Amino acid sequence: MVFTNDTGDALRAAVALVNSAGDPDTMTTVEDVNAFYDEHGYTGARPRTRDDLQAARALREPLRRLLTAERDAAVPLVNAILAEHRALPQLLRHDALDWHLHAVELNAPFATRVAVETALAMVDVIRSDEMSRLGICAADDCEDVALDLSRNRSRRFCSTACGNRAAVAAYRARQRG
Numbered sequence: 786m787v788f789t790n791d792t793g794d795a796l797r798a799a800v801a802l803v804n805s806a807g808d809p810d811t812m813t814t815v816e817d818v819n820a821f822y823d824e825h826g827y828t829g830a831r832p833r834t835r836d837d838l839q840a841a842r843a844l845r846e847p848l849r850r851l852l853t854a855e856r857d858a859a860v861p862l863v864n865a866i867l868a869e870h871r872a873l874p875q876l877l878r879h880d881a882l883d884w885h886l887h888a889v890e891l892n893a894p895f896a897t898r899v900a901v902e903t904a905l906a907m908v909d910v911i912r913s914d915e916m917s918r919l920g921i922c923a924a925d926d927c928e929d930v931a932l933d934l935s936r937n938r939s940r941r942f943c944s945t946a947c948g949n950r951a952a953v954a955a956y957r958a959r960q961r962g
């Protein structure tokens with residue numbers, strides 16, 4: 786395990802949110818935000834309104850900048866998020882989850898929680914000097930964020946679809962010799 790579970794979960798969720806802005810955009814309805822909430826195992830207040838949707842959509846660009854920043858450039862972005870939301874880290878154990886960090890109330894607006902959880906996760910990434918775990922997908926035609934939580938740092942693509950497409954392209958290039 787590269788990071789603690791809650792850090793890994795928060796990074797996976799942040800990357801999925803950022804990549805939902807791709808073509809086609811897959812975060813366009815309140816139902817989409819709720820599906821994201823369920824898929825990533827969030828607890829606490831659910832996103833219910835158009836405002837929740839708009840806030841989640843508006844978060845994608847700043848989170849993309851944060852996830853793909855150079856290490857030193859990521860620091861002020863993380864600090865700004867934590868300061869803006871007056872983050873107060875507290876260990877909590879709730880539902881089926883063992884001790885993990887929260888820094889805003891469970892009933893805070895959903896986008897606020899996603900922003901702060903991403904910032905907390907990036908605190909871990911920056912402190913352990915693991916920014917290389919995050920980058921742009923290695924596929925030529927993809928600009929999505931790729932997250933590598935593998936032990937041997939083997940993952941360069943945002944998705945298996947991109948990995949497979951790149952493998953097929955490399956195979957064809959070899960056939961042409």
Ligand SMILES: [Zn+2]
Pocket residue numbers: 828877879882885887
């Ligand atoms: Zn929790």
Ligand SMILES: [Zn+2]
Pocket residue numbers: 922923924927928929942943944947
């Ligand atoms: Zn990709």
